[in-house]
Amino acid sequence: MTERRRLALIFSVVVGIASAMLPLHVDAQKTERAKVLGARLMCMCGCGQILTQCNHLNCPSSGPMLKELDQHVAAGEADDLIVQDFVQEYGEKVLSAPPSTGFNSIAWYIPGVAFAVGLGIVMVVIRLWRQRDIARLAAAPGAPASAATPASEARNVQLERARQQADRETED
Secondary structure (H helix, E strand, O other): OOHHHHHHHHHHHHHHHHHHOOOOOOOOOOOHHHHHHHHOEEOOOOOOOEHHHOOOOOOOOHHHHHHHHHHHHHOOOOHHHHHHHHHHHHOHHHEOOOOOOHHHHHHHHHHHHHHHHHHHHHHHHHHHHHHHHHHHHHHOOOOOHHHOOHHHHHHHHHHHHHHHHHHHHHHO
């Protein structure tokens, strides 16, 4: 086999493999509206990806679902009606975001509540650590004056006044 034929064969194999790797549903999602609706739905092949982003080669679910979506859009159906049709066919698991009604509303509120509670706990723990460190520094022998707490400073001022008053009274 000549060098030229061998290169042509290698090129043919590479082009054949590359064309086999192209998705089969390239013509799906003809309109922007279909793309937006497809982003609200999940692929049902088990990949856990959004319908318009499923990248499995020869996916048995995304191709038919995308064609059905395009048919609904071409028929001029309302967005909510199209989504409800998919929910009736596949169940609520077809939705990319859980509905914010009933028990599912917990899925929307729990992350924010958990963050707020966690932030509050962190703030309380840091405040306790700082107070403990300040008290430990103030109680240490030879502690610097800046380590004293406001309560101990007030006590020191009162003691100094009492000493000065005692000195004045004893001098007479």
